Amino acid sequence: MSQIPRILLALQDGAYKDVLPLVTKNFTSDQQEVASAKNLQSMLSSDTYHILLLDCSFPDQLPFVPLLERITAEHPEMLIIPLIPEEKDDYIEAAIELNTFFYITLPLDTSELKIALKRAQTKCSHHLNSRSHKKSGRRYPFSGFIGNCTKMQNLFELIYRVADDEFSTVLIRGESGTGKELVAKAIHSKSSRKNNNFVPVNCAAIPDDLLESELFGHMKGSFTGATQTKQGRIQYADRGTLFLDEIGDMKPALQAKLLRVIQEKEFEPVGSLKATPVDTRIVAATHCDLEKLVNEGQFREDLYYRLSVIPIQVPPLRDRTEDIPLLLNEFIDLYTSKRGRKKVVFSSQSLAILMNYEWRGNVRELENLVQHMSILYGGRTIQPKDLPAKYTKDVEIDTLPHHADQLVDTSLFDHSQERAELLAPISHSGSEVNLEEGPVNFNDLINQVETGLIIKALKLTSGNKKEAARILSLKTTTLLEKIKKKELNGLWEEN
Numbered sequence: 001m002s003q004i005p006r007i008l009l010a011l012q013d014g015a016y017k018d019v020l021p022l023v024t025k026n027f028t029s030d031q032q033e034v035a036s037a038k039n040l041q042s043m044l045s046s047d048t049y050h051i052l053l054l055d056c057s058f059p060d061q062l063p064f065v066p067l068l069e070r071i072t073a074e075h076p077e078m079l080i081i082p083l084i085p086e087e088k089d090d091y092i093e094a095a096i097e098l099n100t101f102f103y104i105t106l107p108l109d110t111s112e113l114k115i116a117l118k119r120a121q122t123k124c125s126h127h128l129n130s131r132s133h134k135k136s137g138r139r140y141p142f143s144g145f146i147g148n149c150t151k152m153q154n155l156f157e158l159i160y161r162v163a164d165d166e167f168s169t170v171l172i173r174g175e176s177g178t179g180k181e182l183v184a185k186a187i188h189s190k191s192s193r194k195n196n197n198f199v200p201v202n203c204a205a206i207p208d209d210l211l212e213s214e215l216f217g218h219m220k221g222s223f224t225g226a227t228q229t230k231q232g233r234i235q236y237a238d239r240g241t242l243f244l245d246e247i248g249d250m251k252p253a254l255q256a257k258l259l260r261v262i263q264e265k266e267f268e269p270v271g272s273l274k275a276t277p278v279d280t281r282i283v284a285a286t287h288c289d290l291e292k293l294v295n296e297g298q299f300r301e302d303l304y305y306r307l308s309v310i311p312i313q314v315p316p317l318r319d320r321t322e323d324i325p326l327l328l329n330e331f332i333d334l335y336t337s338k339r340g341r342k343k344v345v346f347s348s349q350s351l352a353i354l355m356n357y358e359w360r361g362n363v364r365e366l367e368n369l370v371q372h373m374s375i376l377y378g379g380r381t382i383q384p385k386d387l388p389a390k391y392t393k394d395v396e397i398d399t400l401p402h403h404a405d406q407l408v409d410t411s412l413f414d415h416s417q418e419r420a421e422l423l424a425p426i427s428h429s430g431s432e433v434n435l436e437e438g439p440v441n442f443n444d445l446i447n448q449v450e451t452g453l454i455i456k457a458l459k460l461t462s463g464n465k466k467e468a469a470r471i472l473s474l475k476t477t478t479l480l481e482k483i484k485k486k487e488l489n490g491l492w493e494e495n
Contacts, residue, residue, distance in 0.1 A: 005050040005124040010040050011083075040067075044075055051120050054082045056091055065094045072098045079120045083108065086484075089477050096466050096476055103466060105480065111490060115463040144182045146327050149320040155312070159183060162310050163190035169262060171247075171307045172285040174314030177364030180285040181245060183314055187283060188241040196240035199233045204246035212254055213270055222271020234267050237280045247307065248288035248299060255300045258282075262306045282307070317359040317366065324355055327363060331370035342379030344370075350382045353395055447486075454482060455491055 044052075052071070056064040064082075072080060079101040084091045086105040095103040101123070102116040145156070162170055163186075170187060172180045181200060188198045206214055217232030234242060244250070250258070261267045262282060266275040284307045293299035317324070328346060336343045346354070359365055369391075373382055384392050457468035469479040483489060 005121060006048065007051040007053060008043065008049040009053050011053065011055045041070070041074075044071065044078075049078060050124050051079045051081065051117075054080060056082055056084050056088065064091055068094060068098055068100070072100065079123060081116050081120065086480065092476055092480075102464055105465075109489065112463055119462055119464070145179065145186065146330055147320060147323045148326060149322050151315045151320050152323065155183070155314065158312060159186045160190060162312070163187050165310075166191045166193055166281055168309045169281070169307050170283045170310045170312060171290075172283065172312045172314060174285075174287065175316050175360075175362055176287050177362030178314040178316055179363055180287075180314055181243065183312060184241070184243040184283045184285065188243075188281075191241070191281070193240050193281060197237050198241050198243065199237035200243040200245060201233055202245045204249040208251055211250070212257070215254070216257065216267050216269050218270035219272050222269075226271070229269075232267070232269060234261060234278055234280055235269075235276065238278050239280075241281045241283055244282065244284040246286060246288075247284040248286040248290055248293055252298075252300065255303050259300065259303045259306060262303075317362045321355050324366065325351065327366055328354070328370060331367050332374065335371045335374040336378060339374075341374055344373050344377050344380060344382055346382045347384075349384050350387060353384055353387065353391055356395075357391055450482070451486055451488065454479070454486070454488060458488075 043049075052075075054068070054071075068080070068082065071078075081102045081104060082091070082095050082100055083104050083106055084095065086107075092103065092105075101120060104112055104116060145152075147153070147155075162168070170184075172183050174180050184200070185198060188194060201215065203211060213230065213232070215232050215234055217230050217235060218226050220226055220229045244258075257267070261278065261280070264275075265279065266277045268275050290299055290304050290308075294301045294304050328351075332343060332345075335341065354366075354369075361368070369388070372388075373386070377386055380386075384395070453472060454468070457471045458465070460471065461467040465479055465483070466476055469476040472479065474482075
């Protein structure tokens, strides 16, 4: 059953009464209120809340910034939405520096509150809706798996459903480097077989004359060199999961024996005349087109249909480029801070190059790149000239987005396609300005372009002024001043 986010309302006593119906509508489980900062920290310590709506003005005189610093330090996974008077620039700057999820300026705009709560709900769903199996504090439901895009979230849900049925065979398809073995491990780890062995076998890596013995085992004296009886991996996986990677490379003779294991739940070791019962779930994987191999007579049709009872397709990295910043952060952490090296940072232009690269080697290729960069450029910012030539050979560097004096916040790339649209040039009235046709009103032209950029940035971020300011390389207070001066509040919600 899906978990529903819990929200804590830390508001002045009796204030913002119109907030409560909004919260009740969007969060149908567990709302709690606290009227002062005096007992707020004890409530956060004694129970689990996923979202905190925090008023900066409590009746007791506890300073807001130290309170916010302590809460963010002690509860890093909680989504904090502070309510801050528009004139409190120091509070706003503190909220930005502490990377709070979303801040709302006062007087309260209920439409902005709705947007904030909706986005918080969406973000929480990535953490909570992977069922109660997910460990507290983890960002992703399976070890080694990273992905917030729709395709990956659908894959996670499919893995849970497949894991619930511990007997059906599974065929995992995907290109090399996409993480097919991780899918198999995730299925095993979430099934009732998780306390027994997960046994991987790469059918392409073991010579044909040895693969049969590796899988089925052999009896002493069954062939020259068989000086003792050997247990096969199928038997070792009894009551567990057998993962057959690159199943398309298995020879027809072994395919027939594997078919019997699936159908009869028994096998015969090499040299044995007696069948041995076994309870093994078989999960297979391939990057090949098995249907084509079946048509060519290289793969048994009956085995193909036995294996593909539940087919799973793992998306290539080029189909989920919005996850590249998340993967980069994880690999950077793995190969730098966890290994005692200085961190590397990818510049905005370098990241744009990686976001548009074809990634034939998929996630494995990206991981290898980060490992390479962390060794050569530890403690530095990776510029396009630092990347291997294959990544930049077809790229015009001057056309790439660039944020001067600012390193890219990868959270901005959760919607890479929309962001690319934002960064595209904005023309005046849908056409280029032709100075040969006569003079133009320079100030009006600049004002229209500036207004268009601000509205597009706010549409992209669903009204989050902090993120919009980051995209536009502006101070948040500067952006707020422009919105107020231009009377743009709410315009990004139209159309």
